[in-house]
Amino acid sequence: MKITELTGIQFDTEDKGTALIVVGSVERHGDHLPLGTDGIIPKYIVEKVAAELNLLVLPPIWYGSCKSMRNFPGTFDIDPDALSKYVRSVMLEANRNGVRLLVVINGHGGNSVPISMAARDISSKTDLSIIVLDWWKELGTGVAGTFSAPGHAGEDETSAMLAINEESVKMKYAKMHDAVFPKFRFYSRALDLKLYGIALTGDARKATKEKGEVLLKAVVQDLVKLIKEAQGLIKF
Numbered sequence: 668m669k670i671t672e673l674t675g676i677q678f679d680t681e682d683k684g685t686a687l688i689v690v691g692s693v694e695r696h697g698d699h700l701p702l703g704t705d706g707i708i709p710k711y712i713v714e715k716v717a718a719e720l721n722l723l724v725l726p727p728i729w730y731g732s733c734k735s736m737r738n739f740p741g742t743f744d745i746d747p748d749a750l751s752k753y754v755r756s757v758m759l760e761a762n763r764n765g766v767r768l769l770v771v772i773n774g775h776g777g778n779s780v781p782i783s784m785a786a787r788d789i790s791s792k793t794d795l796s797i798i799v800l801d802w803w804k805e806l807g808t809g810v811a812g813t814f815s816a817p818g819h820a821g822e823d824e825t826s827a828m829l830a831i832n833e834e835s836v837k838m839k840y841a842k843m844h845d846a847v848f849p850k851f852r853f854y855s856r857a858l859d860l861k862l863y864g865i866a867l868t869g870d871a872r873k874a875t876k877e878k879g880e881v882l883l884k885a886v887v888q889d890l891v892k893l894i895k896e897a898q899g900l901i902k903f
């Protein structure tokens with residue numbers, strides 16, 4: 668159930684032990700995908716899983732830290748420290764309202780560090796346990812290998828979006844942009860400009876609705892399993 672749709676009386680009696688939250692981005696995704704893609708995909712995943720396990724869903728934090736894509740129109744690049752602090756606050760308030768396991772489904776690479784820093788901090792100071800997942804890297808890995816390469820607005824993200832809302836994807840603008848990332852952590856504006864030349868990495872033209880459906884099904888199954896495992900580990 669979505670917390671925003673519960674009345675006060677309903678909230679009082681609901682099981683609030685485990686809650687899910689999305690962190691996304693408002694960011695250019697080539698010319699063919701919605702700017703909200705990084706929130707839309709995790710929101711779909713979270714709602715499916717919450718329905719299956721009867722869990723609480725908190726509203727998404729849609730703005731993210733988007734340094735690599737900040738030069739493209741449509742990108743809102745939030746300061747990572749501000750994001751991390753905001754996420755910390757939301758975590759604290761979730762805990763104060765009865766949540767003991769918070770599952771954060773992240774849809775955007777630039778958010779990973781700010782969220783993880785918040786999770787380390789809050790979990791050490793409260794009884795809130797926190798799972799942080801980059802959905803495209805850590806869920807549905809069994810089928811992720813069938814895609815040419817995981818990419819920003821590439822085959823995997825585009826396929827997932829086709830499966831969620833076909834009309835929102837403009838396939839006639841889908842392109843290919845081969846980007847080879849270094850195997851080490853390299854922070855460089857020069858490299859970002861080169862790698863993200865058209866706000867896309869990978870081959871979006873290969874995306875299909877069917878591939879997206881297979882991917883999302885696997886992602887949802889993995890997340891259900893993982894949450895059950897986490898609940899067992901902290902036993903409440």
Ligand SMILES: [Zn+2]
Pocket residue numbers: 696704705774775819820824
């Ligand atoms: Zn994305």
